[in-house]
Amino acid sequence: MKAGRIKQWAAGLTALALPVLAFAQQHAGDPTSPHPWQLNMRRGVTQISHNAYDAHMIALWICVGIGILVFGAMAIAMFKFRKSRGAVPDVDFTHSTKLEVLWTVIPIVLLVAMAFPATHKLINNYDVRNSEMTVKVTGYQWMWKYDYLGEGVSMTSRLKREDDDLRQSGRVPTLEADPHYLLQVDNELVVPIDTKIRFVITADDVIHAWWVPSLGWKQDAIPGLINEAWARIEQPGIYRGQCAELCGKDHAFMPIVVRALPKAEYQQWLAAQKAQPAAAPAPASPAGVNPTAPAANAEPATAAAPNSDATTAPVAG
Template sequence: MKAGRFKQWAAGIAAAAVPVLAFAQAADPKPWQLNMGQGVTVQSANAYGAHMFALWVCVGIGLLVFAAMGYAMFKFRKSKGAVPDKDFTHSTRLEIIWTVVPVVLLVLMAFPATSKLIQMYDTRNAEMTVKVTGFQWMWKYEYLGENVGFTSRLDRKSEALRQSGKVVSGQDHEHYLLDVDNVLVLPTDTKIRFVITADDVIHAWWVPALGWKQDAIPGLVNEAWTEIKRPGVYRGQCAELCGKDHGFMPIVVKAVPKAEFAQWLAAQKARNAPNPAPAPAQPAAPAEAAPAEGAASNTAEAPTAVAVAG
């Protein structure tokens, strides 16, 4: 009995510690992660703040409810001679309280959530635009106005491992099924607008560290934006069931400082630029004939010869 009671107390303490353990989470999801990640963008910070506010409201409600239940169970237990009230029907005062309090809490949570949701869809004043197109089963990225674009698909090592039939561990590939051949490079501290669509079926572009997810729908262009605050590599996946290889079209975003991004973009432009046509060969300049002394003397002597003959 003592062992069972100890396990119950241990489970209760662990459950109470969950909100405390939820504070420091990495940008990308980790195994056994208990809470939503804080991310590295304005949207992710807003979502995390709203989530934590709602979490603590729920924790407070839970504490009040379970405290009231515990008090009632121990205070009015049968062993102390408590007799149930069989004539109790309802209390108008209690009904008003448990109706008004939830409404007030919902209104308090709705105001900040609505303002942050409006901000999430405000793509104005973006400094650059990236077009994202989903294919079965890869992504295509285009930096609009820069003449730079490429496709991004599952890296060859992950592809070989998944088709090998073996049980893959972290020692075989640290980022198994979460690496690509070409990463999406973005600058930090820059408002970036995304236009997202698809070529065949519905996909969804999702990087948890950026704090949002957007559907890629054929024939429709959706918008989103981000502003990454911290350099790093952030991973995601297609979040819409799009066919048999849905689980094999990851997303990798590499955020770098603005100066480094400018160098990378210049290198991509140089690589994509067509080879310049060879310059036409210049015609050889005609050689200038030097006046020959013999020719000049012959010209001068010719009339003399004619005169003699006459």
């Protein structure tokens, strides 16, 4: 019995310590990169992601406070007023109107206090006014197509050939050999930092979802419908994501890689893409790609992006 109680106390203390561990873990190392045994969500590299993280932490600590009060009261009641200590049930107890009002009003006040800033931030997530550039994202089975509207640059982005070969080879991948297994693409989406980027998102066949956790949002890509979102990336880097809507047998093999560059480097990259001749459609589609997809989604000719092993190619606009 004593050993059982010790285990129960240990489990309770561990549960109470999880928020503290999550908070400490978030601030150790790179806050934008996932790592093994990560407990907390990442803070991200956009204002939207910061808003989501802050709202999450506020709600988490409120829940921790409520948990301490509720389980603390339960512990006091169970141990201080247990039968072995001679406690006798009060059969004449009647409900306290003041207590009933108190524990009804307090949760309402907490919910309203959290709802107002959350609603304001949620509305801000969809405010695409004053955008400085627009990228059209189209989902296909099973790849993405990016169009830099007004620039005459387009590209398809699908799972990198080496990862595709590895997954079909039967070999067991290791973290050391391939730290970004199934999260690498042939053509990265290259964007500038400190720029409000408007994303218009749709699909050509079935419902997909474009999701890069470090940007702080995900958006459904629905055939015949255009959804909007925006991002202003604060620091250069590579940010990875995946399709977040079950879209078919190769749903797990639709990674997303966003490379954020300083503005000057981005302009150099964009000029290089415009200077290249239009790419001719490839004669064959890779494994897992719908052979009936439009010719615009065929494998493009490639050219190296700056500071990257990824490749991109323009399509005449």
